[in-house]
Amino acid sequence: MNSGNYKQVALSSREILDRALMLSEQMAGHIERAAANYGLTVPRLELLFVLGLQGECKQVELATYLDCSPRQVTALVDGLVASGHVERTMPPDDRRVRLVSLTEKSRRIVDEVVTARVGLADWLFEGCDDDELQAFGAVAEKLISRMSGRALSRLPEQ
Numbered sequence: 001m002n003s004g005n006y007k008q009v010a011l012s013s014r015e016i017l018d019r020a021l022m023l024s025e026q027m028a029g030h031i032e033r034a035a036a037n038y039g040l041t042v043p044r045l046e047l048l049f050v051l052g053l054q055g056e057c058k059q060v061e062l063a064t065y066l067d068c069s070p071r072q073v074t075a076l077v078d079g080l081v082a083s084g085h086v087e088r089t090m091p092p093d094d095r096r097v098r099l100v101s102l103t104e105k106s107r108r109i110v111d112e113v114v115t116a117r118v119g120l121a122d123w124l125f126e127g128c129d130d131d132e133l134q135a136f137g138a139v140a141e142k143l144i145s146r147m148s149g150r151a152l153s154r155l156p157e158q
Helices: 013-037 042-054 059-066 070-082 104-124 130-148
Strands: 086-089 099-102
Touching: 013 042, 013 104, 042 059, 042 070, 042 086, 042 099, 042 104, 059 070, 059 099, 070 086, 099 104
Parallel strands: none
Antiparallel strands: 086 099
């Protein structure tokens, strides 16, 4: 269904890739600006977002969710502790474990980002019917999985 203000034409796989890259660049810029508005880097904002979805996490769990090394998570958490965005605690029964949780300051940031994401999704996909959205989602998930060996579906819905 062509419900937008665009001319529907058959595109080659290279042309579709070009459009995907343009969309990716625009989305990356949007996310970088959102992070910068809070004085954060994108990786730090992503960590806060995961904590917002998952709640308190072990650092090793954050590494899995963020698909990065435990050393990278330690560096991110160190910076976020220093800036007052997260708290790191050790449970008394296992001092080897490091638990990370949001502060009230970062809880507000996550809530604002979630609200902004909902607004962006509403605006971005306005005029797309459910079949178009589901087809886009299925293709995106397949490509993400093929490119990185991981899938976004591993995080629960917000």
